[in-house]
Amino acid sequence: MKIYVPMDSAAKALGADEVAAAIVAEAARRGLAVELVRNGTRGMIWLEPLVEVDRGDGRQAFGPVTPADVPALLDGTLQGLGPVDSIPFFARQTRLTFARCGVIDPLSLRDYEAHGGLVGLRRALGMTSAEIVQEMTDSGLRGRGGAGFPTGIKWNTVLGAKAAQKYIVCNADEGDSGTFADRMIMEGDPFTLIEGMVIAGIGVGATRGYVFLRSEYPDAIKVMTAAVQIARDAGLLGPDILGSGRAFDIEVRVGAGAYVCGEETSLLNALEGKRGVVRAKPPLPALEGFLGRPTVVNNVISLATVPVIFEKGAAHYADFGLGRSRGTVTLQIAGNVARGGLFETAFGMSLGELVMDVAGGTATGRPVKAVQVGGPLGAYMPVSKFDTALGYEDFDAAGGLIGHAGLVVFDDTTDMLGMARFAMEFCAVESCGKCTPCRVGAVRGVETIDRIARGDAAAVPILTDLCETMKLGSLCALGGFTPFPVMSALTHFPDDFATRKEAAE
Numbered sequence: 217m218k219i220y221v222p223m224d225s226a227a228k229a230l231g232a233d234e235v236a237a238a239i240v241a242e243a244a245r246r247g248l249a250v251e252l253v254r255n256g257t258r259g260m261i262w263l264e265p266l267v268e269v270d271r272g273d274g275r276q277a278f279g280p281v282t283p284a285d286v287p288a289l290l291d292g293t294l295q296g297l298g299p300v301d302s303i304p305f306f307a308r309q310t311r312l313t314f315a316r317c318g319v320i321d322p323l324s325l326r327d328y329e330a331h332g333g334l335v336g337l338r339r340a341l342g343m344t345s346a347e348i349v350q351e352m353t354d355s356g357l358r359g360r361g362g363a364g365f366p367t368g369i370k371w372n373t374v375l376g377a378k379a380a381q382k383y384i385v386c387n388a389d390e391g392d393s394g395t396f397a398d399r400m401i402m403e404g405d406p407f408t409l410i411e412g413m414v415i416a417g418i419g420v421g422a423t424r425g426y427v428f429l430r431s432e433y434p435d436a437i438k439v440m441t442a443a444v445q446i447a448r449d450a451g452l453l454g455p456d457i458l459g460s461g462r463a464f465d466i467e468v469r470v471g472a473g474a475y476v477c478g479e480e481t482s483l484l485n486a487l488e489g490k491r492g493v494v495r496a497k498p499p500l501p502a503l504e505g506f507l508g509r510p511t512v513v514n515n516v517i518s519l520a521t522v523p524v525i526f527e528k529g530a531a532h533y534a535d536f537g538l539g540r541s542r543g544t545v546t547l548q549i550a551g552n553v554a555r556g557g558l559f560e561t562a563f564g565m566s567l568g569e570l571v572m573d574v575a576g577g578t579a580t581g582r583p584v585k586a587v588q589v590g591g592p593l594g595a596y597m598p599v600s601k602f603d604t605a606l607g608y609e610d611f612d613a614a615g616g617l618i619g620h621a622g623l624v625v626f627d628d629t630t631d632m633l634g635m636a637r638f639a640m641e642f643c644a645v646e647s648c649g650k651c652t653p654c655r656v657g658a659v660r661g662v663e664t665i666d667r668i669a670r671g672d673a674a675a676v677p678i679l680t681d682l683c684e685t686m687k688l689g690s691l692c693a694l695g696g697f698t699p700f701p702v703m704s705a706l707t708h709f710p711d712d713f714a715t716r717k718e719a720a721e
């Protein structure tokens with residue numbers, strides 16, 4: 217009997233380690249031969265710890281499982297969920313980037329290869345650099361870190377730059393509220409990120425890569441560090457990748473914990489051992505990045521999507537999607553929601569279908585009031601915007617942004633003035649201090665919202681003005697995008713700002 221218990225940190229937070237220990241103990245007590253596999257998560261967090269049992273006739277899912285359920289689980293009398301593929305939340309997905317996550321043992325290279333791993337890299341090793349970069353361009357992949365910049369164009373700039381040394385930097389800082397896709401893939405399928413970075417390296421002519429991983433992810437740090445060593449020992453990293461004569465190696469570097477260190481230039485400063493302050497652009501990191509050398513800075517999901525593009529071909533990937541948003545989006549559903557987790561689907565589904573139908577509305581059962589899409593710099597989308605299709609251009613037209621595709625759901629008890637204040641306060645706390653509109657503006661923003669809360673209606677146009685200044689005058693998107701949550705709260709939920717005035721009168 218083979219039993220899968222996730223070692224993903226979300227599953228562990230919900231008791232997966234205790235369930236695994238109970239399975240080992242109970243199997244020993246019964247003298248039962250059980251092979252325990254610690255896999256990644258399938259992404260259905262409300263069902264964690266989700267345990268799968270394979271008695272030789274396929275994997276059957278159970279969840280959430282507690283240690284007290286283990287005897288019945290081994291007896292075969294515990295009520296199950298059927299195969300994971302039959303659970304509607306999972307069945308509706310198109311899993312390309314996350315195809316292996318939760319299926320394989322994350323640290324088994326053999327398991328990885330048995331499920332399509334390294335097919336993409338082997339194909340890329342037979343291509344020229346220009347062909348590799350063209351394949352990326354043809355796939356239509358846009359950066360999943362937030363800005364949605366076409367990955368092929370970025371790689372092409374680095375390929376064309378003349379330098380003795382180039383770098384691939386993976387942005388694993390994942391600071392957006394309600395996001396966890398980077399962590400999940402690093403904990404559940406780390407070789408896919410490594411393979412993606414190797415392909416990027418041979419594509420642009422870089423021989424060194426860094427994973428800048430936030431300190432708040434101790435499990436991901438452990439898994440990535442172990443995976444890099446396993447990959448090196450197997451000749452997947454090092455001076456002679458899979459006997460090709462091409463060199464590439466990776467180092468995992470741990471960030472010290474600042475939201476702004478996810479911004480690429482600030483990240484590069486931190487990686488160089490400097491203070492995490494934003495650099496003015498130009499020069500672009502693609503031309504003068506890490507240590508002043510041409511550098512590809514890509515998000516974890518962008519790089520982890522590279523192997524499937526090379527495995528199945530750019531045309532296959534580009535076949536999914538909507539308009540200029542090609543492929544799949546790895547949505548992370550969180551907050552006050554009935555079914556939270558990772559949902560990978562082709563761009564194009566509406567926000568309403570995702571929140572109400574797929575995720576089942578709020579966990580409290582109360583009406584949804586707003587969904588913040590795109591992290592702390594994303595707009596609060598009201599229910600009236602639920603017909604907006606998930607796509608970069610569609611969201612832009614609706615006054616929102618997709619960002620890293622995190623969604624945080626709020627019910628009708630939420631005070632949107634409080635949320636606007638939180639956005640300004642977050643900006644004030646996390647500001648790197650380099651430019652005035654953000655450093656001073658965010659502090660004034662908090663004060664101005666407090667005035668509105670005290671019933672001072674004259675402060676409303678001041679807030680609007682301030683947001684305009686921050687939007688136009690900030691050096692990076694921390695100060696420049698904070699007006700999105702603030703203004704969306706003010707625009708879509710004016711009552712939450714007006715009632716304070718009435719209360720004060």
Ligand SMILES: Cc1cc2nc3c(=O)[nH]c(=O)nc-3n(C[C@H](O)[C@H](O)[C@H](O)COP(=O)(O)O)c2cc1C
Binds near residue numbers: 365694
């Ligand atoms: C304040 C701020 C925080 C950011 N945080 C992250 C982050 O945690 N992870 C990430 O990949 N990109 C983050 N970005 C975006 C990066 O600057 C950059 O666009 C991205 O890493 C490029 O990779 P991509 O093209 O693959 O998306 C952030 C940007 C800003 C302005």
Ligand code: SF4
Binds near residue numbers: 647648651692696
């Ligand atoms: S907007 Fe804020 S975080 Fe960005 S450079 Fe200016 S002060 Fe720094």
